[in-house]
Amino acid sequence: MADSSEFTLAVDIGGTTIKAGIVDKQGKIIEKRSENTPGAQDNTAFLNSLGSILDFLFSRHGLPSSVGIGSPGPLDIQKGKIISSANMPAIRDCNIVEFVQKKINNPNIPVHLDNDANCAGLGQLYFGMGRGHDNFAVFTLGTGVGGGLILEKNIFRGYNGNGFEIGHIPVLDMALMDLLQNKKLTIRRCGCSAMGCLETFSSAMAVSENYHSLLHAGSPPLGKSTEKLTAREIADLARGNDENAQLSYQIAGHALGLAITSVTHLLNLPLFILTGGMAGAGDLLKPHIQKVVQSRVFPVFKNRLEIVFTEGDADSGILGAAGLGHAIR
Ligand SMILES: [Zn+2]
Known part of the structure:
Protein backbone atom coordinates (compact mmCIF):
# COMPACT_ATOMS: atom_id res chain seq x y z
CA MET A 1 0.00 0.00 0.00
CA ALA A 2 1.37 3.40 -1.01
CA ASP A 3 1.75 6.25 1.49
CA SER A 4 -1.33 8.44 1.03
CA SER A 5 0.82 11.58 0.79
CA GLU A 6 2.16 10.22 -2.47
CA PHE A 7 -0.93 9.93 -4.59
CA THR A 8 -4.03 11.58 -5.98
CA LEU A 9 -7.33 9.97 -6.77
CA ALA A 10 -8.26 11.03 -10.29
CA VAL A 11 -11.86 10.61 -11.48
CA ASP A 12 -12.71 11.05 -15.15
CA ILE A 13 -16.42 11.27 -15.90
CA GLY A 14 -16.94 10.47 -19.56
CA GLY A 15 -20.00 10.25 -21.77
CA THR A 16 -20.45 6.53 -21.16
CA THR A 17 -17.96 5.56 -18.45
CA ILE A 18 -16.59 6.60 -15.08
CA LYS A 19 -12.83 6.02 -14.94
CA ALA A 20 -10.79 6.47 -11.79
CA GLY A 21 -7.14 5.99 -11.04
CA ILE A 22 -4.61 6.19 -8.25
CA VAL A 23 -1.88 8.46 -9.64
CA ASP A 24 1.50 9.30 -8.12
CA LYS A 25 3.31 12.65 -8.10
CA GLN A 26 5.06 11.91 -11.38
CA GLY A 27 1.79 11.12 -13.16
CA LYS A 28 2.22 7.36 -13.09
CA ILE A 29 -1.10 5.53 -12.88
CA ILE A 30 -0.68 2.95 -10.12
CA GLU A 31 -4.09 1.36 -10.56
CA LYS A 32 -7.22 2.25 -12.48
CA ARG A 33 -10.77 1.06 -12.64
CA SER A 34 -13.76 1.93 -14.80
CA GLU A 35 -17.51 1.33 -14.92
CA ASN A 36 -20.03 1.90 -17.66
CA THR A 37 -22.67 4.52 -16.98
CA PRO A 38 -25.87 3.69 -18.87
CA GLY A 39 -27.56 6.81 -20.25
CA ALA A 40 -30.65 6.21 -18.13
CA GLN A 41 -28.76 6.42 -14.82
CA ASP A 42 -30.06 9.03 -12.41
CA ASN A 43 -28.01 10.77 -9.70
CA THR A 44 -28.35 7.91 -7.20
CA ALA A 45 -27.42 5.14 -9.64
CA PHE A 46 -24.54 7.20 -11.04
CA LEU A 47 -23.12 7.97 -7.58
CA ASN A 48 -23.51 4.32 -6.56
CA SER A 49 -21.37 3.31 -9.56
CA LEU A 50 -18.76 5.88 -8.56
CA GLY A 51 -18.96 4.75 -4.93
CA SER A 52 -18.20 1.14 -5.79
CA ILE A 53 -15.07 2.22 -7.73
CA LEU A 54 -13.92 4.36 -4.79
CA ASP A 55 -14.53 1.54 -2.27
CA PHE A 56 -12.39 -0.76 -4.38
CA LEU A 57 -9.50 1.70 -4.82
CA PHE A 58 -9.52 2.88 -1.17
CA SER A 59 -9.52 -0.72 0.07
CA ARG A 60 -6.36 -1.36 -1.92
CA HIS A 61 -4.49 1.94 -1.53
CA GLY A 62 -5.93 3.76 1.50
CA LEU A 63 -7.07 7.38 1.26
CA PRO A 64 -5.44 9.74 -1.26
CA SER A 65 -3.93 13.14 -0.42
CA SER A 66 -6.26 14.91 -2.87
CA VAL A 67 -9.04 14.16 -5.32
CA GLY A 68 -9.47 15.69 -8.77
CA ILE A 69 -12.68 15.09 -10.73
CA GLY A 70 -12.92 16.00 -14.41
CA SER A 71 -16.31 16.06 -16.12
CA PRO A 72 -17.94 17.54 -19.19
CA GLY A 73 -20.01 20.60 -18.33
CA PRO A 74 -22.10 22.41 -17.53
CA LEU A 75 -20.77 22.30 -13.98
CA ASP A 76 -21.03 24.46 -10.89
CA ILE A 77 -17.39 24.26 -9.90
CA GLN A 78 -17.76 26.29 -6.69
CA LYS A 79 -20.57 24.06 -5.39
CA GLY A 80 -18.98 20.89 -6.79
CA LYS A 81 -22.01 19.96 -8.87
CA ILE A 82 -22.65 18.48 -12.30
CA ILE A 83 -25.56 20.66 -13.47
CA SER A 84 -26.48 18.35 -16.35
CA SER A 85 -24.94 15.81 -18.68
CA ALA A 86 -25.55 15.53 -22.43
CA ASN A 87 -25.08 11.75 -22.40
CA MET A 88 -26.87 11.04 -19.13
CA PRO A 89 -30.03 13.16 -19.32
CA ALA A 90 -31.38 11.79 -16.00
CA ILE A 91 -28.50 13.41 -14.11
CA ARG A 92 -29.43 16.83 -12.69
CA ASP A 93 -27.68 18.97 -10.07
CA CYS A 94 -25.55 16.06 -8.98
CA ASN A 95 -23.50 16.85 -5.85
CA ILE A 96 -20.50 14.78 -6.83
CA VAL A 97 -17.93 16.59 -4.66
CA GLU A 98 -20.11 16.31 -1.53
CA PHE A 99 -20.59 12.60 -2.25
CA VAL A 100 -16.83 11.96 -2.51
CA GLN A 101 -16.13 14.09 0.58
CA LYS A 102 -18.62 11.99 2.60
CA LYS A 103 -17.05 8.82 1.31
CA ILE A 104 -13.57 10.00 2.35
CA ASN A 105 -14.79 11.54 5.62
CA ASN A 106 -11.61 13.57 6.14
CA PRO A 107 -11.83 17.38 5.82
CA ASN A 108 -8.06 17.64 5.26
CA ILE A 109 -8.28 15.91 1.90
CA PRO A 110 -9.33 18.43 -0.78
CA VAL A 111 -11.82 17.32 -3.43
CA HIS A 112 -12.19 19.49 -6.52
CA LEU A 113 -14.28 19.33 -9.67
CA ASP A 114 -13.45 21.03 -12.96
CA ASN A 115 -14.42 20.66 -16.58
CA ASP A 116 -12.52 18.06 -18.56
CA ALA A 117 -10.83 20.60 -20.87
CA ASN A 118 -9.40 22.57 -17.91
CA CYS A 119 -8.24 19.26 -16.45
CA ALA A 120 -6.58 18.40 -19.78
CA GLY A 121 -4.62 21.65 -19.46
CA LEU A 122 -3.47 20.80 -15.94
CA GLY A 123 -2.66 17.21 -16.92
CA GLN A 124 -0.39 18.49 -19.70
CA LEU A 125 1.18 21.07 -17.35
CA TYR A 126 2.20 18.54 -14.70
CA PHE A 127 2.50 15.25 -16.54
CA GLY A 128 2.48 15.87 -20.28
CA MET A 129 3.97 17.90 -23.10
CA GLY A 130 3.45 21.17 -21.20
CA ARG A 131 6.01 20.28 -18.49
CA THR A 310 -0.14 13.97 -27.95
CA GLU A 311 0.30 10.26 -28.54
CA GLY A 312 -2.49 7.97 -27.44
CA ASP A 313 -5.25 9.34 -25.27
CA ALA A 314 -6.64 6.30 -23.46
CA ASP A 315 -5.56 7.66 -20.05
CA SER A 316 -5.63 11.38 -20.81
CA GLY A 317 -8.86 11.94 -18.85
CA ILE A 318 -7.39 10.30 -15.73
CA LEU A 319 -4.15 12.28 -16.08
CA GLY A 320 -6.16 15.48 -16.50
CA ALA A 321 -8.12 14.85 -13.30
CA ALA A 322 -4.84 13.92 -11.59
CA GLY A 323 -3.46 17.29 -12.77
CA LEU A 324 -6.37 19.01 -11.00
CA GLY A 325 -5.69 16.97 -7.84
CA HIS A 326 -1.99 17.79 -8.09
CA ALA A 327 -2.74 21.53 -8.45
CA ILE A 328 -4.80 21.67 -5.23
CA ARG A 329 -2.83 19.46 -2.88
ZN1 LIG B 1 -20.62 26.62 -31.25
Whole structure:
Protein backbone atom coordinates (compact mmCIF):
# COMPACT_ATOMS: atom_id res chain seq x y z
CA MET A 1 0.00 0.00 0.00
CA ALA A 2 1.37 3.40 -1.01
CA ASP A 3 1.75 6.25 1.49
CA SER A 4 -1.33 8.44 1.03
CA SER A 5 0.82 11.58 0.79
CA GLU A 6 2.16 10.22 -2.47
CA PHE A 7 -0.93 9.93 -4.59
CA THR A 8 -4.03 11.58 -5.98
CA LEU A 9 -7.33 9.97 -6.77
CA ALA A 10 -8.26 11.03 -10.29
CA VAL A 11 -11.86 10.61 -11.48
CA ASP A 12 -12.71 11.05 -15.15
CA ILE A 13 -16.42 11.27 -15.90
CA GLY A 14 -16.94 10.47 -19.56
CA GLY A 15 -20.00 10.25 -21.77
CA THR A 16 -20.45 6.53 -21.16
CA THR A 17 -17.96 5.56 -18.45
CA ILE A 18 -16.59 6.60 -15.08
CA LYS A 19 -12.83 6.02 -14.94
CA ALA A 20 -10.79 6.47 -11.79
CA GLY A 21 -7.14 5.99 -11.04
CA ILE A 22 -4.61 6.19 -8.25
CA VAL A 23 -1.88 8.46 -9.64
CA ASP A 24 1.50 9.30 -8.12
CA LYS A 25 3.31 12.65 -8.10
CA GLN A 26 5.06 11.91 -11.38
CA GLY A 27 1.79 11.12 -13.16
CA LYS A 28 2.22 7.36 -13.09
CA ILE A 29 -1.10 5.53 -12.88
CA ILE A 30 -0.68 2.95 -10.12
CA GLU A 31 -4.09 1.36 -10.56
CA LYS A 32 -7.22 2.25 -12.48
CA ARG A 33 -10.77 1.06 -12.64
CA SER A 34 -13.76 1.93 -14.80
CA GLU A 35 -17.51 1.33 -14.92
CA ASN A 36 -20.03 1.90 -17.66
CA THR A 37 -22.67 4.52 -16.98
CA PRO A 38 -25.87 3.69 -18.87
CA GLY A 39 -27.56 6.81 -20.25
CA ALA A 40 -30.65 6.21 -18.13
CA GLN A 41 -28.76 6.42 -14.82
CA ASP A 42 -30.06 9.03 -12.41
CA ASN A 43 -28.01 10.77 -9.70
CA THR A 44 -28.35 7.91 -7.20
CA ALA A 45 -27.42 5.14 -9.64
CA PHE A 46 -24.54 7.20 -11.04
CA LEU A 47 -23.12 7.97 -7.58
CA ASN A 48 -23.51 4.32 -6.56
CA SER A 49 -21.37 3.31 -9.56
CA LEU A 50 -18.76 5.88 -8.56
CA GLY A 51 -18.96 4.75 -4.93
CA SER A 52 -18.20 1.14 -5.79
CA ILE A 53 -15.07 2.22 -7.73
CA LEU A 54 -13.92 4.36 -4.79
CA ASP A 55 -14.53 1.54 -2.27
CA PHE A 56 -12.39 -0.76 -4.38
CA LEU A 57 -9.50 1.70 -4.82
CA PHE A 58 -9.52 2.88 -1.17
CA SER A 59 -9.52 -0.72 0.07
CA ARG A 60 -6.36 -1.36 -1.92
CA HIS A 61 -4.49 1.94 -1.53
CA GLY A 62 -5.93 3.76 1.50
CA LEU A 63 -7.07 7.38 1.26
CA PRO A 64 -5.44 9.74 -1.26
CA SER A 65 -3.93 13.14 -0.42
CA SER A 66 -6.26 14.91 -2.87
CA VAL A 67 -9.04 14.16 -5.32
CA GLY A 68 -9.47 15.69 -8.77
CA ILE A 69 -12.68 15.09 -10.73
CA GLY A 70 -12.92 16.00 -14.41
CA SER A 71 -16.31 16.06 -16.12
CA PRO A 72 -17.94 17.54 -19.19
CA GLY A 73 -20.01 20.60 -18.33
CA PRO A 74 -22.10 22.41 -17.53
CA LEU A 75 -20.77 22.30 -13.98
CA ASP A 76 -21.03 24.46 -10.89
CA ILE A 77 -17.39 24.26 -9.90
CA GLN A 78 -17.76 26.29 -6.69
CA LYS A 79 -20.57 24.06 -5.39
CA GLY A 80 -18.98 20.89 -6.79
CA LYS A 81 -22.01 19.96 -8.87
CA ILE A 82 -22.65 18.48 -12.30
CA ILE A 83 -25.56 20.66 -13.47
CA SER A 84 -26.48 18.35 -16.35
CA SER A 85 -24.94 15.81 -18.68
CA ALA A 86 -25.55 15.53 -22.43
CA ASN A 87 -25.08 11.75 -22.40
CA MET A 88 -26.87 11.04 -19.13
CA PRO A 89 -30.03 13.16 -19.32
CA ALA A 90 -31.38 11.79 -16.00
CA ILE A 91 -28.50 13.41 -14.11
CA ARG A 92 -29.43 16.83 -12.69
CA ASP A 93 -27.68 18.97 -10.07
CA CYS A 94 -25.55 16.06 -8.98
CA ASN A 95 -23.50 16.85 -5.85
CA ILE A 96 -20.50 14.78 -6.83
CA VAL A 97 -17.93 16.59 -4.66
CA GLU A 98 -20.11 16.31 -1.53
CA PHE A 99 -20.59 12.60 -2.25
CA VAL A 100 -16.83 11.96 -2.51
CA GLN A 101 -16.13 14.09 0.58
CA LYS A 102 -18.62 11.99 2.60
CA LYS A 103 -17.05 8.82 1.31
CA ILE A 104 -13.57 10.00 2.35
CA ASN A 105 -14.79 11.54 5.62
CA ASN A 106 -11.61 13.57 6.14
CA PRO A 107 -11.83 17.38 5.82
CA ASN A 108 -8.06 17.64 5.26
CA ILE A 109 -8.28 15.91 1.90
CA PRO A 110 -9.33 18.43 -0.78
CA VAL A 111 -11.82 17.32 -3.43
CA HIS A 112 -12.19 19.49 -6.52
CA LEU A 113 -14.28 19.33 -9.67
CA ASP A 114 -13.45 21.03 -12.96
CA ASN A 115 -14.42 20.66 -16.58
CA ASP A 116 -12.52 18.06 -18.56
CA ALA A 117 -10.83 20.60 -20.87
CA ASN A 118 -9.40 22.57 -17.91
CA CYS A 119 -8.24 19.26 -16.45
CA ALA A 120 -6.58 18.40 -19.78
CA GLY A 121 -4.62 21.65 -19.46
CA LEU A 122 -3.47 20.80 -15.94
CA GLY A 123 -2.66 17.21 -16.92
CA GLN A 124 -0.39 18.49 -19.70
CA LEU A 125 1.18 21.07 -17.35
CA TYR A 126 2.20 18.54 -14.70
CA PHE A 127 2.50 15.25 -16.54
CA GLY A 128 2.48 15.87 -20.28
CA MET A 129 3.97 17.90 -23.10
CA GLY A 130 3.45 21.17 -21.20
CA ARG A 131 6.01 20.28 -18.49
CA GLY A 132 8.54 23.06 -18.17
CA HIS A 133 6.29 25.57 -20.00
CA ASP A 134 4.65 28.58 -18.35
CA ASN A 135 2.13 29.47 -21.04
CA PHE A 136 0.34 27.22 -23.50
CA ALA A 137 -3.05 26.12 -24.78
CA VAL A 138 -4.50 22.62 -25.01
CA PHE A 139 -7.15 21.82 -27.61
CA THR A 140 -9.11 18.63 -26.95
CA LEU A 141 -10.25 17.24 -30.29
CA GLY A 142 -12.94 14.64 -29.62
CA THR A 143 -16.65 14.40 -30.36
CA GLY A 144 -16.57 18.14 -29.70
CA VAL A 145 -13.67 20.59 -29.37
CA GLY A 146 -12.70 21.93 -25.94
CA GLY A 147 -9.79 23.95 -24.65
CA GLY A 148 -7.67 24.55 -21.59
CA LEU A 149 -5.50 27.65 -21.23
CA ILE A 150 -2.41 27.67 -18.99
CA LEU A 151 -1.13 31.16 -18.14
CA GLU A 152 1.89 31.57 -15.86
CA LYS A 153 1.65 27.88 -14.85
CA ASN A 154 -2.00 28.21 -13.77
CA ILE A 155 -5.21 27.23 -15.46
CA PHE A 156 -7.09 30.33 -16.58
CA ARG A 157 -10.80 29.72 -15.89
CA GLY A 158 -12.45 33.10 -16.45
CA TYR A 159 -14.76 34.67 -13.87
CA ASN A 160 -17.13 31.71 -13.55
CA GLY A 161 -14.99 28.83 -14.71
CA ASN A 162 -16.08 28.66 -18.33
CA GLY A 163 -13.12 30.34 -20.00
CA PHE A 164 -11.43 29.26 -23.22
CA GLU A 165 -14.36 27.59 -24.98
CA ILE A 166 -12.20 27.38 -28.06
CA GLY A 167 -14.64 25.07 -29.87
CA HIS A 168 -17.11 27.93 -30.18
CA ILE A 169 -15.00 30.68 -31.64
CA PRO A 170 -15.88 31.49 -35.26
CA VAL A 171 -13.30 30.34 -37.83
CA LEU A 172 -14.44 31.05 -41.34
CA ASP A 173 -12.19 32.83 -43.84
CA MET A 174 -12.53 33.23 -47.60
CA ALA A 175 -10.31 30.21 -48.33
CA LEU A 176 -12.47 27.94 -46.16
CA MET A 177 -15.67 29.39 -47.66
CA ASP A 178 -14.34 28.72 -51.20
CA LEU A 179 -13.35 25.17 -50.27
CA LEU A 180 -16.79 24.42 -48.83
CA GLN A 181 -18.64 26.04 -51.73
CA ASN A 182 -16.55 24.27 -54.38
CA LYS A 183 -17.46 20.95 -52.82
CA LYS A 184 -21.09 21.96 -52.20
CA LEU A 185 -20.68 21.47 -48.47
CA THR A 186 -23.09 23.41 -46.32
CA ILE A 187 -21.99 25.21 -43.17
CA ARG A 188 -23.60 23.30 -40.33
CA ARG A 189 -25.16 24.94 -37.33
CA CYS A 190 -23.22 24.25 -34.14
CA GLY A 191 -24.76 22.64 -31.06
CA CYS A 192 -24.49 26.11 -29.48
CA SER A 193 -26.76 27.36 -32.33
CA ALA A 194 -24.13 29.60 -33.99
CA MET A 195 -22.65 29.10 -37.48
CA GLY A 196 -18.94 28.82 -38.20
CA CYS A 197 -17.70 27.48 -34.82
CA LEU A 198 -14.37 25.60 -34.80
CA GLU A 199 -16.20 22.52 -33.49
CA THR A 200 -18.28 22.27 -36.69
CA PHE A 201 -15.11 21.78 -38.76
CA SER A 202 -12.47 20.19 -36.52
CA SER A 203 -14.22 17.74 -34.17
CA ALA A 204 -14.27 14.01 -34.87
CA MET A 205 -17.99 14.39 -35.52
CA ALA A 206 -17.37 17.18 -38.08
CA VAL A 207 -14.76 15.12 -39.97
CA SER A 208 -17.17 12.21 -40.09
CA GLU A 209 -20.10 14.35 -41.25
CA ASN A 210 -18.08 16.22 -43.87
CA TYR A 211 -16.74 12.97 -45.28
CA HIS A 212 -20.26 11.59 -45.46
CA SER A 213 -21.54 14.72 -47.25
CA LEU A 214 -18.65 14.69 -49.73
CA LEU A 215 -19.28 11.05 -50.52
CA HIS A 216 -22.95 11.59 -51.29
CA ALA A 217 -22.36 14.71 -53.37
CA GLY A 218 -19.93 12.81 -55.63
CA SER A 219 -20.06 9.23 -56.89
CA PRO A 220 -22.73 6.94 -55.44
CA PRO A 221 -21.66 5.37 -52.15
CA LEU A 222 -20.66 1.71 -52.14
CA GLY A 223 -20.41 -0.98 -49.48
CA LYS A 224 -19.26 0.17 -46.12
CA SER A 225 -19.09 3.74 -47.34
CA THR A 226 -22.87 3.93 -47.13
CA GLU A 227 -22.49 3.94 -43.35
CA LYS A 228 -21.00 6.81 -41.44
CA LEU A 229 -17.32 6.15 -40.79
CA THR A 230 -15.46 7.33 -37.71
CA ALA A 231 -12.81 10.04 -37.90
CA ARG A 232 -10.19 7.35 -37.27
CA GLU A 233 -11.40 5.22 -40.18
CA ILE A 234 -11.47 8.32 -42.39
CA ALA A 235 -7.87 9.08 -41.35
CA ASP A 236 -6.82 5.65 -42.63
CA LEU A 237 -8.62 6.31 -45.91
CA ALA A 238 -6.89 9.70 -46.20
CA ARG A 239 -3.50 8.02 -45.78
CA GLY A 240 -4.55 5.64 -48.58
CA ASN A 241 -5.17 8.64 -50.90
CA ASP A 242 -8.95 8.83 -50.61
CA GLU A 243 -9.56 12.41 -51.79
CA ASN A 244 -12.77 12.98 -49.85
CA ALA A 245 -11.08 11.79 -46.65
CA GLN A 246 -8.12 14.08 -47.29
CA LEU A 247 -10.46 16.99 -47.92
CA SER A 248 -12.31 16.34 -44.63
CA TYR A 249 -8.99 16.58 -42.78
CA GLN A 250 -7.94 19.61 -44.84
CA ILE A 251 -11.07 21.45 -43.65
CA ALA A 252 -10.41 20.39 -40.03
CA GLY A 253 -6.76 21.44 -40.23
CA HIS A 254 -7.49 24.76 -41.91
CA ALA A 255 -10.05 25.69 -39.24
CA LEU A 256 -7.59 24.70 -36.48
CA GLY A 257 -4.96 26.89 -38.16
CA LEU A 258 -7.35 29.85 -38.03
CA ALA A 259 -8.13 29.23 -34.33
CA ILE A 260 -4.42 28.93 -33.48
CA THR A 261 -3.71 32.12 -35.43
CA SER A 262 -6.36 34.05 -33.47
CA VAL A 263 -5.19 32.76 -30.09
CA THR A 264 -1.56 33.51 -31.00
CA HIS A 265 -2.34 37.10 -31.92
CA LEU A 266 -4.38 37.48 -28.74
CA LEU A 267 -2.05 35.84 -26.22
CA ASN A 268 1.39 35.32 -27.81
CA LEU A 269 1.55 31.69 -26.63
CA PRO A 270 4.63 29.67 -27.66
CA LEU A 271 2.97 26.23 -27.50
CA PHE A 272 -0.26 24.56 -28.60
CA ILE A 273 -0.89 20.95 -27.52
CA LEU A 274 -3.53 19.10 -29.52
CA THR A 275 -4.97 16.08 -27.75
CA GLY A 276 -8.07 13.86 -27.74
CA GLY A 277 -9.18 11.17 -30.15
CA MET A 278 -8.20 13.21 -33.23
CA ALA A 279 -4.62 13.79 -32.04
CA GLY A 280 -3.69 10.50 -33.72
CA ALA A 281 -4.32 12.25 -37.07
CA GLY A 282 -1.64 14.87 -36.47
CA ASP A 283 0.15 13.78 -39.67
CA LEU A 284 -2.98 14.73 -41.66
CA LEU A 285 -3.88 17.91 -39.77
CA LYS A 286 -0.49 19.52 -39.24
CA PRO A 287 0.39 20.46 -42.86
CA HIS A 288 -2.93 22.33 -43.18
CA ILE A 289 -2.57 23.99 -39.78
CA GLN A 290 0.97 25.09 -40.64
CA LYS A 291 -0.06 26.44 -44.03
CA VAL A 292 -2.56 28.81 -42.39
CA VAL A 293 -0.30 29.69 -39.47
CA GLN A 294 2.72 30.37 -41.68
CA SER A 295 0.75 32.64 -43.97
CA ARG A 296 -1.26 34.49 -41.32
CA VAL A 297 0.60 34.69 -38.01
CA PHE A 298 2.71 37.85 -37.63
CA PRO A 299 6.44 37.13 -38.05
CA VAL A 300 7.15 38.35 -34.51
CA PHE A 301 5.22 35.36 -33.08
CA LYS A 302 6.56 32.68 -35.40
CA ASN A 303 10.06 32.11 -34.02
CA ARG A 304 8.83 30.19 -31.01
CA LEU A 305 5.48 28.84 -32.06
CA GLU A 306 5.25 25.10 -31.54
CA ILE A 307 2.23 22.96 -32.40
CA VAL A 308 2.41 19.41 -31.05
CA PHE A 309 0.11 16.38 -30.88
CA THR A 310 -0.14 13.97 -27.95
CA GLU A 311 0.30 10.26 -28.54
CA GLY A 312 -2.49 7.97 -27.44
CA ASP A 313 -5.25 9.34 -25.27
CA ALA A 314 -6.64 6.30 -23.46
CA ASP A 315 -5.56 7.66 -20.05
CA SER A 316 -5.63 11.38 -20.81
CA GLY A 317 -8.86 11.94 -18.85
CA ILE A 318 -7.39 10.30 -15.73
CA LEU A 319 -4.15 12.28 -16.08
CA GLY A 320 -6.16 15.48 -16.50
CA ALA A 321 -8.12 14.85 -13.30
CA ALA A 322 -4.84 13.92 -11.59
CA GLY A 323 -3.46 17.29 -12.77
CA LEU A 324 -6.37 19.01 -11.00
CA GLY A 325 -5.69 16.97 -7.84
CA HIS A 326 -1.99 17.79 -8.09
CA ALA A 327 -2.74 21.53 -8.45
CA ILE A 328 -4.80 21.67 -5.23
CA ARG A 329 -2.83 19.46 -2.88
ZN1 LIG B 1 -20.62 26.62 -31.25
